[in-house]
Amino acid sequence: VTVAARRRDREVLEAAIKVFHAHGYADGTMNQVADELGLAKGSLYHYARTKEDLLFRLLEDAHAHVEAILAAAAARADLPPLERLALYVRGQLEFGVDNLPLVSVCNRDLRHLDDPRLRGLMLRLQDHHAWAVEMIRLAQERGEAMPGVAPELLANCVFGAFIWVYRWYRPEHADRRRAVVDGVTRYALAGVARP
Amino acid sequence: VTVAARRRDREVLEAAIKVFHAHGYADGTMNQVADELGLAKGSLYHYARTKEDLLFRLLEDAHAHVEAILAAAAARADLPPLERLALYVRGQLEFGVDNLPLVSVCNRDLRHLDDPRLRGLMLRLQDHHAWAVEMIRLAQERGEAMPGVAPELLANCVFGAFIWVYRWYRPEHADRRRAVVDGVTRYALAGVARP
Numbered sequence: 001v002t003v004a005a006r007r008r009d010r011e012v013l014e015a016a017i018k019v020f021h022a023h024g025y026a027d028g029t030m031n032q033v034a035d036e037l038g039l040a041k042g043s044l045y046h047y048a049r050t051k052e053d054l055l056f057r058l059l060e061d062a063h064a065h066v067e068a069i070l071a072a073a074a075a076r077a078d079l080p081p082l083e084r085l086a087l088y089v090r091g092q093l094e095f096g097v098d099n100l101p102l103v104s105v106c107n108r109d110l111r112h113l114d115d116p117r118l119r120g121l122m123l124r125l126q127d128h129h130a131w132a133v134e135m136i137r138l139a140q141e142r143g144e145a146m147p148g149v150a151p152e153l154l155a156n157c158v159f160g161a162f163i164w165v166y167r168w169y170r171p172e173h174a175d176r177r178r179a180v181v182d183g184v185t186r187y188a189l190a191g192v193a194r195p
Numbered sequence: 196v197t198v199a200a201r202r203r204d205r206e207v208l209e210a211a212i213k214v215f216h217a218h219g220y221a222d223g224t225m226n227q228v229a230d231e232l233g234l235a236k237g238s239l240y241h242y243a244r245t246k247e248d249l250l251f252r253l254l255e256d257a258h259a260h261v262e263a264i265l266a267a268a269a270a271r272a273d274l275p276p277l278e279r280l281a282l283y284v285r286g287q288l289e290f291g292v293d294n295l296p297l298v299s300v301c302n303r304d305l306r307h308l309d310d311p312r313l314r315g316l317m318l319r320l321q322d323h324h325a326w327a328v329e330m331i332r333l334a335q336e337r338g339e340a341m342p343g344v345a346p347e348l349l350a351n352c353v354f355g356a357f358i359w360v361y362r363w364y365r366p367e368h369a370d371r372r373r374a375v376v377d378g379v380t381r382y383a384l385a386g387v388a389r390p
Contacts, residue, residue: 024221024306024307026219026221026222027221108303111219112219146381146385149378149381149382150374150378153374153375153378153379153382154378154382156359156360156363157356157359157378157379157382157383159359159363160355160356160357160358160359160360160362161352161355161356161359161386162355163355163359164351164352164354164355164356164358164359165351165355167355168351168354179345179348180348183344183345183348183349183352184348184352186341186344186386187344187348187349187352187386187387188352188386189386190341190385190386190388190390191356191381191382191383191384191385191386192382193385195385
């Protein structure tokens with residue numbers, strides 16, 4: 001794969017993100033993506049055969065990023081489990097606020113993927129959830145997390161607290177990006193910690 | 196309006212919720228709603244002229260419910276502000292888990308409404324956010340909430356924590372409905388309270 005081909009692949013994904021973010025995946029069209037690129041529709045098919053291929057590729061791209069965030073947090077065996085979880089939440093928040101259109105499309109339009117692609121991505125997402133549950137379970141054993149509440153429920157709450165940011169954060173908040181990342185990370189962990 | 200007409204209106208809304216929940220608003224069709232009702236498409240037009248009319252009516256219906264939840268919590272001037280906020284969160288959670296398909300459609304497909312309907316509903320939603328911000332601001336003044344964090348940010352986190360439930364709660368969780376409502380309410384408020 002040449003540098004030029006890689007660059008073009010990246011441009012095609014950026015155009016797809018822009019179109020799906022603005023119009024939604026269901027209403028967005030390959031024609032709009034081609035227009036965004038200044039390409040004829042026939043040329044776009046050289047890069048992606050179907051609209052669903054574009055959705056799959058941008059979801060794969062996003063998942064590669066968040067899997068790296070999970071791997072980095074999971075590797076910190078030197079830290080107590082809730083601090084590892086906080087690192088993960090912080091990484092997700094930074095990725096989210098810096099890639100709002102991509103993360104919005106991921107959250108909104110994942111369900112439009114066809115099986116077995118949808119099933120494959122859902123399984124990868126479940127790894128994140130399972131890891132968060134394990135961190136909370138460990139923290140409960142160590143007396144560091146809220147006892148008597150199912151770790152699965154607490155993990156779902158943590159995901160809600162940080163994922164929801166894509167619905168209210170605006171690019172014009174960039175000057176308080178750090179306060180948002182710090183504030184939401186603290187909030188997300190506070191409800192897990194032992195009171 | 197007769198009792199029969201009211202009942203039919205309710206059936207039309209239930210059918211629309213079912214179709215939009217299963218297929219998404221963008222992909223769902225008036226034909227599917229008519230099929231769900233066992234009506235000819237021409238007869239359905241007697242009850243709703245466009246697909247967007249159906250979306251608007253079910254959103255209006257949901258908003259009437261959540262506005263009653265807000266009014267009930269706001270009326271409790273005898274309670275400290277974070278307890279009023281907890282009442283609101285609990286009410287939203289109970290409504291959410293008992294009306295998952297409706298709440299899913301509301302969260303996913305609100306953006307498909309046309310202006311000025313979209314603008315009108317967004318303004319009504321802003322009242323909820325503004326009230327939560329005010330409760331948190333009051334609690335900060337009373338030394339009962341986390342100081343030094345913008346109440347707007349904390350309010351957004353609270354909404355994320357309880358709204359996200361529609362993405363992970365399943366009808367088969369009904370036997371632990373109470374544990375979910377209690378657990379998420381506690382989680383949502385813990386990140387707001389003074390540590």
